[in-house]
Amino acid sequence: MDGWTPLMAGKNGVNISTQSPKGGMNNALQLASIAGHLEIVRVLIKNGAAINVTDEDGDTALSSAAEYGRTDVVAFLIEKGADRDVVSDRGWTPLLRASSNGHTEVVRALLEAGVTVNKQLPDGSGALQLAAGRGHLTVVELLLDSGALMNLVDSAGDSPLIVAARHGQTDAVKFLLEKGAAIDLASRNGWTSLLGASENGHVDVVSLLLAKGANVNKRLPNGSTALHVAASNGHLQVVKLLLEFGVPVDVVNGDGDTPLFVAAASGRASVVKLLIERGASVVLTNHSGWTAAIKAAELGHRAVVKAVLKSNTAMKVIDMQLPSGATALNVACEHGRFDVVVALVNAGADLELADSEGYTPLITAAQLGYSDIIQLLVNRGADVNVQLPSGGTALLTAVWHRRLAVVRILLDNGADIDLCGDFQNWPPLTAAYFSGFSDLVQLIYERVPDRLFN
Template identity: 30%
Template sequence: VNPVDRWDGTPLADAVRAGHRQVVEMLSAAGAELKLDVSQTSVKLCDKAREGSVEGVRLLLDGSADVNAADYDGRTCLHLASATGNLMMTRELLKAKANVNSVDRWGGTPLADAVREGHSSVAKALLEHEARLEFDEVKTSSELCECARQGDINGLTMLLTAGADPNACDYDKRTCLHLAASVGNVAVVKRLLEHKAIVGAKDRWGGTPLADAVREGHEQVSELLLAAGATLDFSAERDARELCESARLGDIEGVKLLLAGKCAVNATDYDGRTCLHLAAATGNLVMAKELVAHGAGVSITDRWGGTPLSDAVHGGHFEVAMELRKHGAELKYSRLKTAGELCELARVGDTNLIRTMLAVGAEVDASDYDGRTCLMVACATGNMHVVQVLLDAKADPSVKDRWGATALADAVREGHAHVAKMLLAVGASIDLEPSEVVSRLCDYAGAGQLEHLELLLNCKADVDAADYDKRTALHVAASAGHLHIVEHLVSRGCRVDAVDRWGGTALSDAQREGFTHVCKFLEGRRQLVVLKRSSSQEQLNLK
């Protein structure tokens, strides 16, 4: 009765697979065997359990299949029946002496599967056979906390009924009561209190369920916990943390609850920050007013020397900044820090923050380690709007940096004609050393940068200024073949016959380099100069 075919199948296996009960019974009575190994048995049983085929499972069991055979993941058919919520299948397997507490690869039991999937009737049947969850504390807490977070009171009740400890805590020592209080679920909190959840349990940071409820502004939950004997007993550090977090979230009701619970309004955290710092940083005017009304210090400095006022300024919260200013708040910046902040704002073109900083007392002419001011940076970037804001604030355009350059020099160097015009209109001067002026003139002339050259000349630079070799901008422009520069310099009245150290003129330079178009223009100008001189000499002779 046990011949084996090509695929290791037996007559009994064929009868079971085809569902022929009478044949199965006859073969079994005659001593037939399935000839299946454990893995094959488990797969077939689990597959039938997944399909919900009670008859298929019965046939396999009648064929001597091991009801507790586990697959590659340690899963048994009872796991599958429980996970799918098949009560009839579950009872059939329990009748066949299935191990009610078999554990799979992940530590899960049939009861855990039933509870997780919300199959209360299956869970009840398993519990009647002394089933256990076999959860460790962290796993128990995780499952309970997730139910509490989702407000799944049925799942929570099933876990508790299955023996889960309501006071199990996770890796951060958080309990499900912490979570229920945090989300404000009144029904879940009541159920946990009925199951003797500890109201004073503290998490890793010393937080209690009541602290969570207060922080989140859940008044009903807070009242339930207080009635159960909970107390709000914060350390100074916790005062700061709770107040700062509520301020950051804009939870004014939560802040009021904390202050009513005697939290210190000026409590500082590990970085010296107070709740007013956070309110100012987030631009919450209502919160800031509430805290100031409760005596919050407006000039307390944090680890980095920042005040609530500086936080408001950085965040661009003008109304909050002015409210704090009304109560005597100060930036408390050094001159160097003021310069750094203003210069960076000038670089990015943030006129709103610049106005705010100036409105709360920042010095517009504060200079950095290189003597640079925000006006210099604004001119270097060519931002007309920032320049106008700074000029309106009476920024001094005559201030010089480490290298003796002024704001106008920056504008000219970068070719920002519109900015240079604004500065000249308020009386600014480029105020460069003669050697620097001629160096720039020659550099612009050689590079063919007419706009830069024109800017420098408009700043009263001497068009005939000569360098250490007595070379002028005209010499350099002619040597480079830049006719448009040559024409412009001549139109500005430069001398066409100026001689350098070696006796060279602009014309001789152009001839040497082979720039005939420049030569032609300069030759014409030279002849015109000669004619003018001859005419002047004749007039003198006549006199």
């Protein structure tokens, strides 16, 4: 029978419901339905093909024809008694398949045949959600005209409007609103259509929702507003729209974070600039005591730091301290953010301001071995001999942490080799011996004044 077509097989008495040995379990009827070969489908049915036989995924010929938009085949199979509401192993019905793929005429045929319009996938998605989320407007219209529930939600609590808004389907959003969709309905996680559209930067959808009266003050469980999610994701035009509709520029979420803070944390320099232009305060701290500048410094967002430092209140914010006493400069040194350190130093950050444990930016960088930052700081005049409360210096700290390159820079720039400190009150040479690092011992030994050996 090699080389026979399904049509030839059917005419010659072959079992035409046999599953294909290749790949899936598609039978002849299903293969013909997928390809849209109506005449072959007719012959197969006439010769006894089982119309509702399923493949390994639980799909029938009707399911497959609906998925691929084969309208004539769908109509014929329905006429011949195919199960119109058959559910695949993964929960898909022919209507769900056709709606998801935007096959308008297939959807029409199924609806006219009386399929169940509000069947849902295991995740709760219905035909209306699937069509709305993909922007299949005519399918959305057909479904609503046939009784699809406007505000039917999936297992996450998302309505068709929320799904359409999240995916930027402006026409679908407009149509659903005109038909009375609940504009401020929230999902189980607190997402409204406005919040979803704002997070994903869908300017036209946000504009439409605002014009239709969406509540700009709706919040996620963490207290974030639409302005927060737009700012965090860098959606400049959405941020502008929300500000124009009166969202307070310094609104805070549950952590005390402003839109400026979350934009800074995400490195959204253009949004940071806009928010500052619109009056956002750069000196506000969140509940943990962080400013936007310190958070940006920690994460290495140089452009954000520079934008903050260009604000009218730059000199107030540049040396603000965390509860730990650390400044933006100290935090940048701790995380090795060289470009940020350059920006802060150029703007006049205090090189000697220590945290609550006495660590200056220089000592912090020395401990962690950031030789490029050390060189910059000493070039700009940082005190190389400043001491911790324990007496330790940047040099001693670098020795204890075996930072050879840092030790060399400090010695070359006047670090006092006699200063003792830390738990044994040892000088750097003794500490070097106990570090077990011979190169370090040799480097310091060469700098020890002859008087110490007399």
